[in-house]
Amino acid sequence: MNTLVVEEFADRVVVTLDRAKQRNAINTEMISELHEVCALIEHNPKLLLLTGQGDHFAGGADINELRARTREDALRGINRNLFDRIAALPLPTVAAICGYALGGGAELSYACDIRIASPNVLFGNPEPGLGIMAAAGASYRLPTLVGVSVAKQVLLGGRTLDADAALRSGLVVEIAEDPLAAAHALLDRVAKQAPLALKLTKKILDAPGSHPWADDIAQAVLFETDDKQRRMTAFLEKKK
Structure with a gap:
């Protein structure tokens, strides 16, 4: 370039x-x-x-x-x-x-x-x-x-x-x-954060107005990801 x-x-x-x-x-x-x-x-x-x-x-x-x-x-x-x-x-x-x-x-x-x-x-x-x-x-x-x-x-x-x-x-x-x-x-x-969580958070932050249902839907998607399970398991095991 x-x-x-x-x-x-x-x-x-x-x-x-x-x-x-x-x-x-x-x-x-x-x-x-x-x-x-x-x-x-x-x-x-x-x-x-x-x-x-x-x-x-x-x-x-x-x-x-x-x-x-x-x-x-x-x-x-x-x-x-x-x-x-x-x-x-x-x-x-x-x-x-x-x-x-x-x-x-x-x-x-x-x-x-x-x-x-x-x-x-x-x-x-x-x-x-x-x-x-x-x-x-x-x-x-x-x-x-x-x-x-x-x-x-x-x-x-x-x-x-x-x-x-x-x-x-x-x-x-x-x-x-x-x-x-x-x-x-x-x-x-x-970069250590979950990429999908970052994408959805940015998308919702940039959306105009109040959007509680969008928050719920995005969270529902994240709750079902393998990344969420892996990260929370690692956190709990480290805490022990």
């Missing part, structure tokens, strides 16, 4: 945005290659770790391309469809973020389930200053992640969130000097 470095391991796929000279700005080629990664993970579900090459996660979308986009391009939802696809991946996704996560880069990070940040991280959505809006998921993901008030401060008031503000608001789970190593450590813990 030309814009990504993709490493596939037994339990996870590590994807590094690889346009460091452009602060990993998200262009059409990167979007296409990220769709290829999604197809890979959808076919063979694994955990996803997303990070950026160099000093930044992603400084935004490619402005040269954005300037040339038309009404028809906007209606195709080019970035939004990709980020929605990433958000819908079957197993947990983690973003390890250094430096800038701005514009489309911020929205890409919002699409991940969990974010770990470096001390110098900066989240923001400056799109209105360029005459457009953050239309790749920020309007419905960011309020869920940080609350409506903080989301409005970012999306309407031009506020940026540094590491401490991102941690206080719940946007990131941890500030780490080496966010990539911390993300791997988190995924090491996640």
